[in-house]
Amino acid sequence: MDETYTIIIADDHPLFRNALFQSVHMAVSGANLLEADSHDALTQLLEKEPDVDLLLLDLKMPGANGMSGLVQLRNDYPDLPIVVISASEESSVVTQVKHHGAFGFIPKSSDMRSLIAALNQVLAGDPYFPEGLVNENSPTNDLAERIAxxxxxxxxxxxxxxxxxxxxxxxxxxxxxxxxxxxxxxxxxxxxxxxxxxxxxxxxxxxxx
CATH class of the missing domain: 1.10.10.10 (Winged helix-like DNA-binding domain superfamily/Winged helix DNA-binding domain)
Structure with a gap:
């Protein structure tokens, strides 16, 4: 890709954050990669960087209560594409992530090839959710709107x-x-x-x- 993307990796585990950093570099050459290890650090970054192209978000970070962190970010930054990267890969979690406005979900267990393919897909403007993990018939919860x-x-x-x-x-x-x-x-x-x-x-x- 010739275009330069600004991508934030938000995860509080240094080892995984570093591995993801390397993977994103392989998927998107020349990307401007930024890192955050807590919800507060992430919001400070977003205030400084108005033109972020993609946020890779871990649901379990200091300062964020599971889905509520995603909900709040969607409310504060409605135009920012957010892709959740999580070790919680149950259908109920992936379904909630989609209902709460995420642009995609990438399991932490993904191999390098799958991860790179998913990143390329979302940067091309197409949402990415693993096949068979989203229950489209699950009712949405107005709690997300109240939190937002x-x-x-x-x-x-x-x-x-x-x-x-x-x-x-x-x-x-x-x-x-x-x-x-x-x-x-x-x-x-x-x-x-x-x-x-x-x-x-x-x-x-x-x-x-």
Whole structure:
């Protein structure tokens, strides 16, 4: 390919990230490859790089709660093609990934030839999902839309909430007042359609892997 692509590899495992880096170089010569090892690092990269052609996303990274990380990214960057690369290869996971707006799914168990073929396919503008792993009849879940309605700061608060942090601990981590966190909580509960912290955490578990 003559065109220069900017591709982000988001994975918190250095060995796999390095292997993927090498594979992408083989598939796309001259690509501008960037790396992120957490959800926060990824969002910072995306803020700095407005013209990313493809995001290769691991679902299980620090700061991202399974599918909710994908949902939030789709909401914040609707035009960015996101291909999930995951060790979770069950049909239910692949189906959710597609329903939540990913452009493709590449199993981590893929051999080099399959990986390169998949990358070339998505860069050519065609989605890639392994045959037989997507259940087209599975009902979509409006929870994804509710999560997507959260602002980036509210999403961060929700993630810390699911980790069991108290309001004052979240306020300390985000360098804001406890009153600000309480205001975020009220907005989060309203958007998610829940009444308290416990219900919010239970709801979020539906998007966990």
């Amino acid at each position: 309605a959260l602002t980036p700061q509210q999403y961060k608060v929700l993630g810390m909430l699911s980790d069991g942090l108290l309001n004052k601990q979240i306020a300390y981590e985000l360098h804001v007042s406890e009153a600000t966190i309480k205001a975020h909580m009220t907005a989060i509960f309203r958007k998610l359609g829940v009444k308290n912290r416990t219900q919010a955490v239970i709801l979020l578990q539906d998007l966990h892997l």
